[in-house]
Amino acid sequence: MQFTNHLWWHRSIIYQVYPRSFQDSNGDGIGDLLGIALRLDYLHALGIEAIWLSPIFPSPMADFGYDVADYVGIHPIFGSMDDFDQLLREAHQRGIKVLLDLVPNHSSDQHPWFLESRSSKTNAKRDWYIWKDANEDGTAPNNWLSVFGGSGWEWDAATGQYYYHGFLKEQPDLNWRNPEVVAAMLAVMRFWFDKGIDGFRVDVLWHIFKQADFLDNPQNPDFAPHMPSYDSLLPIYSTDQPEVHDIVKKMRALADEYEERVIIGEIYLPHEKLMAYYGEKQDGIHLPFNFTLINIEWKAQVIAAAVDAYEQALPTDAWPNWVLGNHDRPRIATRIGKAQARVAAMLLLTLRGTPTMYYGDEIGMEDVYIPQAEIQDPQGLNMPDLNMGRDPVRTPMQWSAGPYAGFTTAVPWLRLGADYTTRNVMEELKDPYSMLSLYKQLIALRKAERSLLYGDYQLVFADHQLMAYTRRHGSTTAFLVVLNLSGAPATFHPPMALKGEVIIAATGKTYDWTTGPLALLPDEGIVVRLKDQ
Numbered sequence: 464m465q466f467t468n469h470l471w472w473h474r475s476i477i478y479q480v481y482p483r484s485f486q487d488s489n490g491d492g493i494g495d496l497l498g499i500a501l502r503l504d505y506l507h508a509l510g511i512e513a514i515w516l517s518p519i520f521p522s523p524m525a526d527f528g529y530d531v532a533d534y535v536g537i538h539p540i541f542g543s544m545d546d547f548d549q550l551l552r553e554a555h556q557r558g559i560k561v562l563l564d565l566v567p568n569h570s571s572d573q574h575p576w577f578l579e580s581r582s583s584k585t586n587a588k589r590d591w592y593i594w595k596d597a598n599e600d601g602t603a604p605n606n607w608l609s610v611f612g613g614s615g616w617e618w619d620a621a622t623g624q625y626y627y628h629g630f631l632k633e634q635p636d637l638n639w640r641n642p643e644v645v646a647a648m649l650a651v652m653r654f655w656f657d658k659g660i661d662g663f664r665v666d667v668l669w670h671i672f673k674q675a676d677f678l679d680n681p682q683n684p685d686f687a688p689h690m691p692s693y694d695s696l697l698p699i700y701s702t703d704q705p706e707v708h709d710i711v712k713k714m715r716a717l718a719d720e721y722e723e724r725v726i727i728g729e730i731y732l733p734h735e736k737l738m739a740y741y742g743e744k745q746d747g748i749h750l751p752f753n754f755t756l757i758n759i760e761w762k763a764q765v766i767a768a769a770v771d772a773y774e775q776a777l778p779t780d781a782w783p784n785w786v787l788g789n790h791d792r793p794r795i796a797t798r799i800g801k802a803q804a805r806v807a808a809m810l811l812l813t814l815r816g817t818p819t820m821y822y823g824d825e826i827g828m829e830d831v832y833i834p835q836a837e838i839q840d841p842q843g844l845n846m847p848d849l850n851m852g853r854d855p856v857r858t859p860m861q862w863s864a865g866p867y868a869g870f871t872t873a874v875p876w877l878r879l880g881a882d883y884t885t886r887n888v889m890e891e892l893k894d895p896y897s898m899l900s901l902y903k904q905l906i907a908l909r910k911a912e913r914s915l916l917y918g919d920y921q922l923v924f925a926d927h928q929l930m931a932y933t934r935r936h937g938s939t940t941a942f943l944v945v946l947n948l949s950g951a952p953a954t955f956h957p958p959m960a961l962k963g964e965v966i967i968a969a970t971g972k973t974y975d976w977t978t979g980p981l982a983l984l985p986d987e988g989i990v991v992r993l994k995d996q
């Protein structure tokens with residue numbers, strides 16, 4: 464079925480800004496809102512039309528802002544509400560939409576709601592969080608675990624009950640079965656929509672409802688010792704409960720009261736479960752994040768099959784999306800190597816659906832080694848043996864070869880990548896074959912071509928090295944994309960009488976091709992403009 468009513472979030476690329484690390488404007492070594500405003504021209508020139516900001520709200524920063532102490536304020540580290548208004552205005556002036564991060568599953572333990580809730584068993588907000596009595600022997604109410612390690616239950620001696628936290632103990636889970644919680648969070652959304660923001664990325668959306676009887680989660684038969692302890696159980700009762708879909712609908716209905724607002728959900732689930740978040744009648748969230756590419760084995764046939772599986776699982780009228788990186792996962796250039804990261808860029812920007820990019824990936828930033836003494840991420844600190852820290856993917860944006868990479872004038876909160884003197888925006892802007900130039904070219908092409916924006920995706924070929932597909936939209940110019948996902952040369956034999964001209968090669972090499980076999984270099988990807996036939 465052809466999708467007809469195209470909105471901005473079908474066309475735009477979502478660019479994730481990690482505010483601490485994007486640009487510092489006041490010399491404290493930490494990025495801030497006015498810093499982001501200073502870089503809007505860069506984003507505009509890159510072709511970005513939407514940014515998502517990781518949390519900017521008041522927070523004790525136990526989980527770097529994902530522990531919110533006030534959902535309708537701004538952390539002074541990032542600036543003031545006036546600064547936010549200025550950023551929003553300046554972004555909109557450049558045609559850039561702004562999305563905020565909503566963290567509804569849990570608040571900070573310093574949020575006034577929780578301070579009240581824990582103050583006594585009879586407090587009016589007691590039931591806003593998940594409190595349970597201990598078992599007779601004093602143990603926790605069930606076996607549920609925290610994603611960040613250890614039990615999900617924390618004993619509160621003062622009131623003699625446990626509270627549940629799916630993440631840190633400083634991040635108590637809200638009780639979404641309490642209608643007051645629902646109303647409070649919808650009011651938060653309304654506050655920001657009224658301010659004029661264009662949407663939300665909703666944190667761990669699949670976690671917000673827990674099974675009503677708090678049944679023990681079963682053991683995971685595939686658990687192995689090198690895995691985080693959270694994976695020892697299958698979280699079938701602590702996540703993805705059917706009731707979540709009623710809330711999803713309420714969030715959507717609220718967004719629909721405004722014009723063209725978008726809700727994107729962070730949901731790590733298999734395709735068939737993920738699709739339910741679109742809603743049975745497309746009345747759920749607009750884009751459940753598709754993390755297929757985030758940790759897939761980087762092999763042509765595997766990726767080709769996964770893209771097909773996702774396309775096939777997608778409900779009619781649901782709009783697809785693709786994510787290559789975020790602040791929780793290893794950077795693409797580190798995971799698959801620098802050369803393949805260029806091919807990955809081509810894949811992301813030529814697949815069907817809204818692409819989400821992570822800041823710095825456009826210049827090929829890599830994970831930065833963080834010595835033990837400098838680790839700040841609680842996931843890294845809590846599980847030291849598993850190398851799970853997320854600091855390496857959150858290092859400051861590399862703008863120039865100047866002091867502190869142009870990110871700040873003080874010592875940055877997290878160390879810079881050692882390669883910043885060569886891998887930075889200023890250098891890459893000068894080089895027509897840089898990663899940044901490739902991204903710019905691909906983004907411009909995508910924006911200009913209806914086939915790439917809206918066209919059907921059709922797999923043409925996949926083997927142990929190559930993946931090839933076409934994108935076609937009605938009678939507009941169609942495209943063939945051929946990706947060499949291997950480090951060896953490969954020849955593509957078009958199975959159809961395809962004729963065309965190569966317009967972009969991931970390596971920057973110039974091709975002159977019209978028809979017949981097409982020789983690709985190692986780690987090469989090409990976009991071919993097909994001739995009418």
Ligand code: GLC
Nearest residue numbers: 526529566630666667790791
């Ligand atoms: C999400 C965020 C992650 C955070 C966690 C708990 O997965 O992306 O950074 O630690 O939720 O809020």
